Amino acid sequence: MTEHTLTVAGVAVDTRHWIGGERVASTETFTDVSPIDGSVLGEISRGTAMEAAAAVAAAKAAFPAWAATPRAERARILHAVADGVEKRLEELAIVETTDNGALLRSHRRGVMPRVAHNFRFFADWLLKLEHEDFETRGHTNHVSWDPAGPCVLITPWNAPLMLATWKVAPALAAGNTVILKPAEWTPLTASLLADIAAEAGLPAGVLNVVQGYGSEIGDALTSHPDVRRISFTGSVPTAKRIAASAAVNLTPLSLELGGKSxxxxxxxxxxxxxxxxxxxxxxxxxxxxxxxxxxxxxxxxxxxxxxxxxxxxxxxxxxxxxxxxxxxxxxxxxxxxxxxxxxxxxxxxxxxxxxxxxxxxxxxxxxxxxxxxxxxxxxxxxxxxxxxxxxxxxxxxxxxxxxxxxxxxxxxxxxxxxxxxxxxxxxxxxxxxxxxxxNCFFVRDLQAPFGGSRQSGVGREGGTWSFDFYCDVKNTVTAPNGWRNHG
Missing domain, CATH: 3.40.309.10 (Aldehyde Dehydrogenase; Chain A, domain 2)
Structure with missing residues (x-):
């Protein structure tokens, strides 16, 4: 073990950021504590505007090649990530239980299998994503989903890895690159995800993980001019701050917020x-x-x-x-x-x-x-x-x-x-x-739209709705019989 590794129930977790395919340490750290017994799990690299800028730069540099990667190859790599999750399911389950206090039996039987399913579902949905061409006065309309660019994904602590991959999987499937910022109270499984994704063959810079406080690194991410999408799950007050930050660049937002259902x-x-x-x-x-x-x-x-x-x-x-x-x-x-x-x-x-x-x-x-x-x-x-x-x-x-x-x-x-x-x-x-x-509760299908009304959120994700958000949806209109003869 090194000074940048902690051990949770026998599982080694790197405490540094993952930026551009490399581990990057910060000069400052924050303490991660288990809610089960209040024990200190370790010191985690505490990112600042400097790490935010580096992560966005890495995502921007990796974007052209990943966006140009054929759909079938992107889908193959996402399935390989799912394989890696399933291979390390027990490790992910015990680390997340220790970090956020949710039931180990739930992580084993439901949550971590759902993490793998998130990757498989959006990989498969990508391969069938299409809109039937249609005619307008003899002209052909063709709808396509173009990758948007670097995406900042800010995720909560109540189901850290499942909710992170609910965002990461469609963003990557769409051909975007990602900067994932996990909640500071539960950073550990996001670090393990970076390892799994690298082992699965995801190119360097396509997925970046940065840790820290919203006020220190989150603001720098959400206000960055090179960020093309922001997806956030969390509280209404935080969402308002993110929206104000994103407004500077008119960066599109997807917000899944609180409820009083x-x-x-x-x-x-x-x-x-x-x-x-x-x-x-x-x-x-x-x-x-x-x-x-x-x-x-x-x-x-x-x-x-x-x-x-x-x-x-x-x-x-x-x-x-x-x-x-x-x-x-x-x-x-x-x-x-x-x-x-x-x-x-x-x-x-x-x-x-x-x-x-x-x-x-x-x-x-x-x-x-x-x-x-x-x-x-x-x-x-x-x-x-x-x-x-x-x-x-x-x-x-x-x-x-x-x-x-x-x-x-x-x-x-x-x-x-x-x-x-x-x-x-x-x-x-x-x-x-x-x-x-x-007459039921919590029956969720990834092909269904998900999001809230009023102050419970903005936008919908799931199935094609996710690709609508994470892509620039384009309509190409072609005139009939308008081709010149180049013969």
Missing amino acids: PLLVFADADLDLAVDLAVEQYDNAGQVCLAATRFLVQESVAEEFTRRFVAKAGQLTQGDPRDEATDIGPNIHLRQLEKIDGFVQRAIAAGARAVIGGHRKDGQYYAPTLLTDVAQDSEIVQEEVFGPVLTLQTFSDEDEAVRLANDTRFGLAATVATGDPERAERVTAQLVAGTVWV
Whole structure:
């Protein structure tokens, strides 16, 4: 091992940036801490405007050759990256669990396989990406997707590698080069991805990984004139800063932001199913942007729903995420834990009642919480907590349910539990959300559009929508019989 390598559960991770196919160290570092027990994992290179400029320059230099690489060859390399992910799946799983505190069993069985799938899906989608030619007064229109250039991808800490590759894979498939900036609280698997991509044959400079704080390196990336696309997943305040920075160069943005999504439970719903869906919202210690954190339950079944929910939630096991029996792990950071508790204590002081939870536990763990007696205009109902904290309100009829569901500044997702297909059709048509689930939750297909409405985001990614964003979409119009005879 070297001074720039740390070991996590036996896995060696390089702590330096990956720029232009080489490891680059910074003079300053930041400390990476595991949320499981607060242990220090290591010191990570802390990038500045200098590393940002170097990464963009490397991406710009590598762009012409990668953009000119035939689709089939780009797809082959992306499949090779997926092979590398699958080969190192166990290593990626344990490193990410240690770094962000999410369940090891979830990383093994769902998250890391999805990382590989991200690369395979967009590689395959690239090969079938086309738009049928069409005629206009005898002229032929041909639509094509041209690579845009260097892309800055800024990713969150709640599902670091999966959400990073959800952006990296289509950007690379489209023929762009990438500067990936992972969240400073969870930088480790992005570093491993750089190794995997290099081993798979991705040319130097096509993927660059830079680490550090948004205020020190993020601003330098998002304001750089050579950056052609910016994709960000995270908070609304940060998105506003990124948008202001990108506006200087009119750099196109894709923003997937926060949510305050509702779960609507109607009296005709299968209550056991509705309760299962409700308890699922504690997944990843509530650190899921799509989580339906606001339960809206029809008055006639609210008492029974609550009783069953409390019983079901009481069966959850909270503890070390490396244990197969654990259902809820820690929250990411002491700062986040304090934020969560602040929301809850202010809500209780304002009159809310904690049916379950409502308090911190040892370390970075927060008790799964359900609050009732909350007002629609209260902070706890209107603002994203991003922890294992849910609220419950009641409604009398469909109109009130829809009104309450739409009455926030967000519009990321919504979940509806009902036994009436006609009601489901009526209600979903009125909900303001980028994704609506009916009698299910978190069913995601990469060919579907994904994004939020209102302050939950700008734009859509997934399938062809991803290529629409990461490319310059061109229409070429050719006149009929306009060719000169060069014979």
